[in-house]
Amino acid sequence: MILELLGPGSDPLRALSVALRLAYYVACLGAAGLAIFTMGFGRLQEASDVASCRRLTLALVAAGLASSLAWLAAQVALASDGDPFDAEVWDMMLASRPGISVLVTWAGLLTMALATWTGRIAWPLAAVGVVAIAVSFTQVGHTTQHQPRWLLATALVVHLLAAAFWAGSLLPLMIASRQAGPQAASLVEGWARVASWVVAGLVVAGGTLAWLLVGQLDLLVTTAYGWALLGKVALVGALLGFAAWHRFRLTPALAAGAPGSGGRLAASIGWEIVVMALVFWAVAEMTSTSPRPEGM
Structure with missing residues (x-):
């Protein structure tokens, strides 16, 4: 916008x-x-x-x-x-x-x-x-305008399902983290194990979409779509950083019952929600412009 x-x-x-x-x-x-x-x-x-x-x-x-x-x-x-x-x-x-x-x-x-x-x-x-x-x-959107249509559509569905899983999980995880305790730790640990595979699918599907839609590396810095895509990639990188921090530092602390660990994890997930909102904004900007100049 x-x-x-x-x-x-x-x-x-x-x-x-x-x-x-x-x-x-x-x-x-x-x-x-x-x-x-x-x-x-x-x-x-x-x-x-x-x-x-x-x-x-x-x-x-x-x-x-x-x-x-x-x-x-x-x-x-x-x-x-x-x-x-x-x-x-x-x-x-x-x-x-x-x-x-x-x-x-x-x-x-x-x-x-x-x-x-x-x-x-x-x-x-x-x-x-x-x-x-x-x-x-x-x-x-753009997946209807380029080929191979079937691969673009499949990658988009996988990407959206993975993104929905990640985004929709953040608030319930933040609420559970605030409560702390063994049940909260079990929930967060179980989610993290599944999320590792889901995030891998998200990245592969997203990379496939980006390559098929953009096609040329120079278009990443010469088109509005490319800049919006780079912004999205940077934000997703920040989300991956949050995910790693949570899994390897804050979640083990929660499982060990460390004082204040639940509050720290909940606060960090709150910031992750902010970054996720910015990712959606970047996606909305991408949909408002073309991935390739006219005629390509």
């Missing part, structure tokens, strides 16, 4: 569209990540924490529904000289890739909300909703 405002001939409506897309990503992937976390680690949480995660998941589902609808309305406005209520353009938009993407997102969010409301017995249904949300993003 900042790139849109700073560029020549800036368009506030386009900047608003990017901001809405950012809210759309955060809400949908946050809800999906919380559902994944609960499916995998809910049994290790306190009952009150499970209930809190369920309420937050439902709140993020509502935010995802609202922000995706608002983003689609912004696309209608952009296509109709500023009128977000143009019925004819709405008909065309709902049949287009952005419309189909939002409809699939809605199906995934509502399926996941139903499973979350019902409880653990419906988690297979939640898994379907989570995958639907990830797949919905393959209908729009």
Whole structure:
């Protein structure tokens, strides 16, 4: 959104569209990540924490529904000289890739909300909703404009599922860390073991996407997309630093019952959440520009 405002001939409506897309990503992937976390680690949480995660998941589902609808309305406005209520353009938009993407997102969010409301017995249904949300993003964006389409779509789904798992886990982990104790240590250690494999998948899928979309190293420093991508990579590097610090220093201290270890881990995860939010912002900036100059 900042790139849109700073560029020549800036368009506030386009900047608003990017901001809405950012809210759309955060809400949908946050809800999906919380559902994944609960499916995998809910049994290790306190009952009150499970209930809190369920309420937050439902709140993020509502935010995802609202922000995706608002983003689609912004696309209608952009296509109709500023009128977000143009019925004819709405008909065309709902049949287009952005419309189909939002409809699939809605199906995934509502399926996941139903499973979350019902409880653990419906988690297979939640898994379907989570995958639907990830797949919905393959209908729009740069992966629809380049080849090989199947590899780009697969890498994007893997990347999004891994990112959702990581982002959606941070708040429950911070809450558990504050409580400290053996149960919290068991939760954090179990999550860290799984996260090592998930992060590896995230990095491989992200590298595949970057190479197929950019294609040339010089474009990293000669295009707005390249600079936004470099910013994202730097921020992900910071997240990996947090992950290593937590796994090898703060989590063992928590497991050993060191005084104040829970508070230190919770505070560090809080800063990790801030960096994760900046990663989503970098992604929103990347989606507002092309990875390659026109004609390439």
